[in-house]
Each structure stands twice: as C-alpha cells, then as structure tokens.
Amino acid sequence: MVVDIDTAGAVLASCPGGQALDVPANSLPALVDWTLCEPKRAGSDKDADPLAGHPAALLRQAVAQGKRDLAGVCDVQNGPWWSGRALGPPWSLIRHEDQTGGPAAWPDGIRRQPPPIGPKWRHSPVARESWPFAGASCREGRPVTSGVLDVQEIDLSAVREQVDAVLEDFLEDKARAALGRSHPPEVADTLRDFLAAGGKRIRALLCVVGWHAAGGSEDRAAVLKVAASLELFVAFALIHDDIMDDSATRRGRPAVHRALRTRLGSSSRAERLGAGGALLVGNLALIWAQELLHSAELSVQRRRAVHGLYDAMLEEVMYGQYLDVMGTGPDDDIDAALRIVRYKTATATVERPLQLGAAVAGADDTTLDLCTALGLPLGEAFQLRDDLLDVFGSTDGACTPGLGDLREGKRTVLLAAGLRAATPAQQHRLRRLVGRADLDEHGAAEVRAILEQTGARHRTERMITSRYEQVMRVLDASPLPPTASRALRGLAVTATQYTS
Template identity: 40%
Template sequence: MTQIAAITTSPAPRRPASDAAHLRAITDEITDVPTDLRLVDEMLSAHFRGHAATLLEVGSELAPAAEAVAARLTGGKRLRAAFCLWGARGAARGRPVPGVVELASAIELFHLAALVHDDVMDDSDTRRGLPTVHRLFADAHLEENRQGDPETWGTAVAILVGDMCLSWSDDLAAAAVDDAGRSVRAAVRRTWTQMRDEAYAGQYLDMLSQTEEQADADRTERVLRYKSARYTIGQPLRLGGTLAGADESLLSDYDRIGLTAGEAFQLRDDVLGVFGDEAVTGKPAIDDIREGKRTMLVALAQESATLRERRVLDDCLGNPDLDVTGLARVRAVFESTGALERVDQRIVELAEDAFGIIAGAAVDDETRQALSGLVERCVWRRA
C-alpha cells in the first residue's frame, strides 16, 4: 500500500471575528496554501489509466470519453483529499497510514463524479475553465453532424462519465482498507456510505429549493450542512481519522471542524457564485442566479427586501435569459438588503469557531498548523 508522504502547509494569519468588511478585501492578499498532494495525483492517474485501457480495448470510439475524464482529473483544489490526509496524520501522530492515499484519491474521484452530474442538473456550460462534459459532447455532436438530439447525447455521455467515476471511486475506497482490521474496515465503509448518501440528499434538497418561489431558511441550512459542510471537510477528516484508528473524541472534533469550516466554505462559494471573477473561478458568475439557486444570500435578501427589491429577485431568480444588467441588479439587492454583509459576517464567525476547535483538538502542532491553513484556504479563497 502507498503511504502518505510529507504534506506541508503554511498557515495564513488569523482574522478578527469582529470585522466582516475585510472579507472581500483580503482575498487578493492570500495565496493558495501549498500542500503536497503529489501521491494523490499519481494514484488517480494510475487508477484511471487501468480503467481507460479497458475502455479502449472495447473500442477506439471510447477515446473521447476517456480523454474527457483525463482532462478533468487534474486541477481542482484537492481540499477534500488534503483534509483526509491530515485527518489520518492527526490521528496517527506521524505514523504511516496504509491506504490513506487511496482513500483520499477515492474522495476526489467521487467529487469529480458529483461535479459532472451537478453540471447536468444545473445546465452549466463551463467548469474550471473547461466546457462541462455534457456541453463538450453536445457541441461535438453538432460539429460532426450526427443523428439525433445533441443535448440528449451530451447529457447521456455525462451521466455515463459520472457513473464511471463513481464506480472507480468505490474501487479505490475498497482498496484503501485492504490491510485494515475488520472493525476499521467496517467503520470506514460506514462513513463512506454516509458521506455519499448525505451528498445525494443535499443535492436533492438543493434542486427542490429551485422549484419554489420563497427560500426556506431551514432547508438552506440543511443544504449547507449535507451538500457541502460535512462532505467537503467533516467526512474527509473523519474518513482519514477512522482509517488511522482515531478515538471518538478526536472524531467528534473532526465533525465539529467540518460543520463550522464546511459551512463557511459553502457560504464563501455562494458569494463567489454571484460576485466572483469568472477568470479566476472558471465558472460564469451569472449561473447561480439563472439557475435560481436558493442560497443563504437569497434567503436573507428575501427576508429584508422592499417591494421593489423583491420584484427584482422575482424577475431575475431562475430566469434563463438573465443578462449582465439583471445580474448587476441582483447584486445590488444583495448589498442593499444587507444580505451580503450578513453572510460575510457569518463566514468570519464560523471560521473563528473552527480555529477554536482546531486549537483544542488532540493533534500534534504540525497537524494543527496544517488544518488551520486549510481552513484559511477554504474561507478566504477566490475560486
């Protein structure tokens, strides 16, 4: 089994909880936290090559699908893998943890599958600066003058590509516990299954909210928790910790870090989804409004909006023909209602809570420093 190599993380300075206005200003000052995830990249590449060889043995026609996965397997922030690796490191206190690279890689493959399917559900055209899979194949269908409907073809291929990545992630998750004892194998599998189910449930609730006019604050909180918070930070930490034999006290701390920092991560994502720089995020800032996503920004804006501001939201949310002028009007409402400021303040508060939990967790100083740096990266990111 591959063992975890040195993963270095430099901490960013702590931010005062009392000052929410600094949020957008400081993002320009913070660079990515350097984390060595070379072994995860190598594992993903090797695992994919084996499956790609099988596809190409069936026929050369499979090459475009394999190439689409290969192009999207690289890049990304690898945050989930990093939290898994450090979750194991914190529990093992420096001891090698057999299987942890496989487990971290499995999470990244699961995430890729979720992104491919999510882009279909959201009808998104770009992701990480590349065409989404369904868009790539729909456009190719048109260019090659094929029979049938291009959109149906693109959607079908994206579903298959996502399904392949899902099954490959399960293969890696199973391989990760080959050398583990029976109780550890069972515990890792339970957490893996729970992570998947919660992510699916959160996505369903997110899609359901887009069918309703008024944002439901309780449901928005649950989407934050299950689609993002636990899935992005809490469950990767718990998976790594469980594989390394962490006790319940540390696993509880990992869960609490996940809920606080994970919610801050998603709130930050919601802000970037409307106010982000497309050249940096790799995704149009207009998409979330066109799709009618009921984020916390929307819920808070609806709560405080005047009749005029409410009309803007009603006209623009979920409007597939929304243009940049309409986006500017929505942004103005988010600012004038105080929704943006309140979300910014909540992000700061959640981050401070996460730092407090990390400070008191029973991990070594290197892990504590790394986890703090990763949380900084999640909260103050620009993409």
C-alpha cells in the same frame, strides 16, 4: 510561559532589554514553533491575567480587531515581558508552562511536558544551524538564543501531488483495460481531463490531515487511495450537478455534458444524448471511486469504519442534492437553504473527509466527534464563500462574477437573506430576474445591487466569519497534534478566503 506560534511567513520574537528583533526577510519560515519564556517580575500581581501585556496576547487582540498592519502592535517597554514586535502575519495558540518547568496546564486542561529549558534564560537549547531564521539578532548586536521546536510539517503540496499520481495511475490502468476489452477509452480520458482542469483537492487534503490528526504515521499508501477516491466521488457529483443545472462550464472549461453534446454535432438528439453520456461518465466515476476505496489495504475493523463513513457521505449528498433540486417552501427561508448546504456540501467537503482519514488511522469516537465539530462549520463557510464568489467574484479579480447561480435560481443563503430583508419592490425584482435562463449582465448587476442594499452580502460574510472563528475555537481547545492543527488552520483559510 511557552508560546506556540502558527505563522504564515514571519516570526514574532523579542530580546532582553526591550530590544526589538531584526529577522532577515529571506530566512522567514512558513511555519515555526519556538519558545519564549520569562516569569513575571518580583512584586507583580499574582492574581493578574498571566497573559496580560504579553506580545503574543497583544497580537491576538489586534488580529481579532481586524488590524492588518501589525508592525509595532505588540511593542512593550518596561513591562513584565520582554519587548516583542510583530514583523508579519499573526499567530494563534498560547499555552502555559509552570514556574518549575514541569508539565503545563494548557487551555484545554490537558497537561503536557514542555521542551527542555536552559537554566539562565529558560529557553530550549537549539543548534544555530537549525534555526529557521538563521542570522537573526537583537539590534544591539547580541545573538538571539530563543529555542526552536523542530516539528515536521505536513507538506500539503506533496500530498496533492501524491493524490494526483494515484489518480493518474488508476485512470491510466482503466484506459489501458478499456482498449484491451474494446471499451470506449474516451471515458477514462474524459475523467482525466476533468480532474486535470483544476480544483483545490481540499477533500483529499483534509482526508490526509485527518489521518495525521488521529496519529497516522506509517505508510501513507492506504490513506492516499482513500483521498484519491474522494476526488473521483467529487467528479461524479459535479458532473451530475452540471447536468441537472445545465451548467455551461466547469472550472473554465465546457461542462462534460456540453462537451459531449458538441462532439455529437448539431443533431436534434445531441442535447439529450450528451446529457445521457455525461450521466454515464459520472456513474463510472462513482463506481471507480468505490473500487479505489476498496483497494486501500486496511484491517477488518478499520475497513468497516471507513466504508461506513463513506456510505453515510454518499447518502447525505444524495439527500442534499434532492433537497436542492426538489426543494419547496418559501424562497426566503434561510434555515432551509442552510440545511441544503449542510447535507450537500458541509458533510462531504470537510466533515467526512476528515473522518475518513482519521478512521484509516484507527481513530476513536472522540476524534471522529472532533472532526464533526470542525467539519460542519468549516464546510458551511466553504459553501457560503462559494456562493458569494459565484455572484460577486473575488476582490482580487482572480474569480470574476458569474451568472450561473442567478440563471439557475439556486436556493442559496445569500439569495434567501436578500429576499428576507428586501422591500416588496426589491422582492419583486429579485423574483423576476433570478432564475431566468436569459439573464444578462445588466440584470445580474441589478440583482447584485439589491443583495448589497439589503445587507445580504454583508450578512453572508458575517456567517462565514462566525463559522471560521468557531473552527479556530475548536482548534484552540483541541488535543490534536500541532502539525495537524496548523494544517487545518491553513486549510480553513483556503476554504473561506476570496480566491478562485
């Protein structure tokens, strides 16, 4: 048995003789692969589920049931497996090794060669100093000889910094060129300030992870330029979206059109000119995104694939935005609201960034299809979470409830679900309150209460959960490299959890 463990700050381990493992808290790794092997005892039922009773299987079951405190969940005494104890957050993948130590049939049907194993305990040999949990030992004092697979992780923090460096260098060159040509330098400065105001860079990160997923291992220079180009494209889309919605703020700062309006003073023309100036700043962001994309050095075949995907993304976002702005039909149509989410957000946030990174690495159609299978449900979950955050805020207080979507009358799945399940009296109140530019906090509280009472909030949460679980199932069955799979699992949490 080989257990591939994706952890988030702790280790599941076990010792011979039913002794639980003590792991020093200061040595817990962020992500670990390690092997734990022991065949079933003689006389065991050969037809039984080979995973039944295994600590990792018990952990997975507990996680599926929503348990958060996992200590002791998988204590197993006198079973066919060594005793295991959950010391922290859970793991996901379980894969099989046959009794001879030969290639194993994994859940996805692909046979892979397992790591080398020792003759006694069937563990991978590993040097003590290379353990990510150095100093761990069984409580009866025997050292743990569990093997650790030394796999290089994708450092997403470093990727984020590298993407920001590409953007900073590019915009600095643009500002310097503007001065030399007597162009207004504040355009590049406005974009630099907009990008510096925050954002998770999730599209850029997914692009680089997609590159790894397709086997990218050479110089990252090309994929970093494509990833940075996506951030300029996002700046364009958000600036224009704020103009169309007349949003007051973006990422805690005045929206670009509002900032330019303020710069123009109290003139009667300030509002129109501020919007026009922001429109042009957004247009330049799109032009520069394309320029940065073209600067990535790729073979002719890969360049054609990357540019084709990028063009498809642009078209999809424009159609999605058009549906959002001009959408007609019943305001309780959940399918119509989901269609807007898919075109406007899901494709451009997850699917296309993954595919673009994969295409930079020369991905085949199978890998690109896998990006779609992962990207669409995750992208939808991302937007559904964003809609909930805007109305209800986050439970930890990091993101406060807002009025933006409610004042705008945004056609969200949350609102459609509320209208669909509401009584006639509740429907009347929702339609009277949502979409009012002067909606105050008292009116917003009434809207939130109705969305709670009708079950719309709970239904939206269930939709997020089902899509997240769909992504996990795809990852479980995928042949992606372990590093890419783990990074995608982490990004899936980032995209769907309650954070600002």
